[in-house]
Amino acid sequence: SGGVFYERYHSLEDIYYWINKTRQDHSDMVKVILIGSSSEKRPLYVIKLSGRRDEVKRAMWLDCGIHAREWIAPAFCMWFVKYALEFYNLNTEITEMLNNMDIYVLTVMNPDGYKYTWTTDRMWRKNRSVDKDSECAGADLNRNFDANWCTKGASSNPCDPTYCGQFPESEPETQAVAQFLRSHKDTVKLYLSIHSYSQMLLFPYSCSYDEVSNHNELFDLVKEASTKIRRYYKNIYKYGPSAKTIYLAPGGSDDWAYNLGIKYSFTFELQDRGRYGFLLPPSFIPQACNEALLASKIIALHVIKKT
Ligand SMILES: NCCCCC[C@@H](C[SeH])C(=O)O
Numbered sequence: 001s002g003g004v005f006y007e008r009y010h011s012l013e014d015i016y017y018w019i020n021k022t023r024q025d026h027s028d029m030v031k032v033i034l035i036g037s038s039s040e041k042r043p044l045y046v047i048k049l050s051g052r053r054d055e056v057k058r059a060m061w062l063d064c065g066i067h068a069r070e071w072i073a074p075a076f077c078m079w080f081v082k083y084a085l086e087f088y089n090l091n092t093e094i095t096e097m098l099n100n101m102d103i104y105v106l107t108v109m110n111p112d113g114y115k116y117t118w119t120t121d122r123m124w125r126k127n128r129s130v131d132k133d134s135e136c137a138g139a140d141l142n143r144n145f146d147a148n149w150c151t152k153g154a155s156s157n158p159c160d161p162t163y164c165g166q167f168p169e170s171e172p173e174t175q176a177v178a179q180f181l182r183s184h185k186d187t188v189k190l191y192l193s194i195h196s197y198s199q200m201l202l203f204p205y206s207c208s209y210d211e212v213s214n215h216n217e218l219f220d221l222v223k224e225a226s227t228k229i230r231r232y233y234k235n236i237y238k239y240g241p242s243a244k245t246i247y248l249a250p251g252g253s254d255d256w257a258y259n260l261g262i263k264y265s266f267t268f269e270l271q272d273r274g275r276y277g278f279l280l281p282p283s284f285i286p287q288a289c290n291e292a293l294l295a296s297k298i299i300a301l302h303v304i305k306k307t
Pocket residue numbers: 067142195196197202206242246247249251252253254255267269
């Protein structure tokens with residue numbers, strides 16, 4: 001139903017409308033939680049998906065759109081929500097997921113930046129906070145978390161695309177997510193952050209070359225996901241610990257979530273590998289989202305078994 005809607009990119013206003021319509025159309029499985037607001041005072045709405053059972057003890061977190069220009073990410077969050085609601089009680093994996101874990105989905109973590117890519121600069125990455133001491137705007141929200149903050153792989157120059165912000169959690173968007181996860185850290189067992197591009201399935205650490213305690217388990221998970229994507233969708237995803245697999249990137253949401261105690265923490269870089277890059281045409285949305293959905297299912301079902 002409304003399939004073509006999910007094969008398009010949508011403006012920020014359309015996404016806010018979609019969030020509210022989804023809640024109205026599925027009031028038995030959907031709650032909308034306001035977790036904070038952006039630096040330009042736009043709301044940060046989290047969609048909470050629950051199966052029709054009583055309280056479950058686990059939850060999973062999925063955020064998209066932390067980086068403004070990575071439009072395939074919010075498209076995936078919307079695809080994921082539509083799929084979960086449409087196939088609950090029809091598809092075994094999604095039914096198993098929703099019967100055993102609530103799913104929190106933050107469709108656009110950086111609404112100001114996303115809006116800016118629709119109105120002004122399609123290649124914008126950061127949020128749109130204004131630093132009074134600089135003529136440049138915006139901090140990189142994926143360098144603003146409290147995990148080896150502003151060390152190698154981030155910049156302290158407000159004009160740089162990887163500007164770490166004035167201090168850890170200086171940005172309202174970072175604060176909102178960190179606050180929500182801190183207050184739900186006993187139930188959230190899986191953290192997924194969706195980005196583009198370069199087709200990679202990554203896990204901590206990216207703030208250092210240190211290996212996490214459950215490195216082998218996380219490595220096997222992303223290896224299995226990559227293998228299945230290659231088999232079913234004939235597409236190649238690299239996988240491994242972030243620092244070694246992509247680059248050093250301190251202050252990342254996944255490293256911070258891991259250190260908070262969410263031991264299953266991943267960053268996905270979706271399609272493509274550079275032919276279109278951030279300008280991935282809408283015709284690629286279905287396959288890019290199905291690849292990410294497959295990886296999400298594999299990881300979520302493992303987490304349910306193990307926690
Ligand atoms: N914790 C960061 C995981 C590795 C880097 C991910 C990319 C996504 Se565009 C980045 O934030 O530069």
